[in-house]
Amino acid sequence: MTLLITLIAAVIITIVWYTSPKARNLKVGLMCYMYWGASIMWLVDALFEYKEQGAGYFTPATADMINDSFLGICVVALGTVVWLGTMLISDPEGVVKKALTEKKQ
Template sequence: MTLLITSFAAVISTVIWYVSDKARKLNTGVLCCSYWGASLMWFVDSVFEYAELKSEFFVFNGQEMLNDSFLGLSVVALALIVWVVIMLIKDPDRVLKSVFK
């Protein structure tokens, strides 16, 4: 589930980054890199887990799937928080500068 969630987030953020000039100005590339990095990490984890468990890898446990889902959503949320902090620091549209004048 973590691989699936972060892969969807990576694809969505990449499409947004590619289609919108404003999105590129707002540093959505940071989100793309974060999500693709997480997807790659969990892909490698899945490959090694499959090599270890073989056919048991495909036996689904409800509790493990729920935990993996929460972990995947937590990673997506953490990347969004990091992106917002970067946006607040860089302030590309000078919004904070105009507010605190």
């Protein structure tokens, strides 16, 4: 489930990156790197688990599935927070700088 949720996030972010110039300006590509990188790595992990467990890999216990789903959502949230922090620090649109200078005056 973690792999699936991260993969879905990677696909959505890639579509957003491709279609929206504003998103590209806001460095959404950073999330693409994070989610695609993690998806590829978890895919390898899944392949090794499949090799060990066989078809049993596709029928996980409910508790494991809930825990993995919760982890997947947390991973996507963490990636979004990292991107948000980077975007606010790099401030590509100059919004933060503008807000700070406005407050000073």
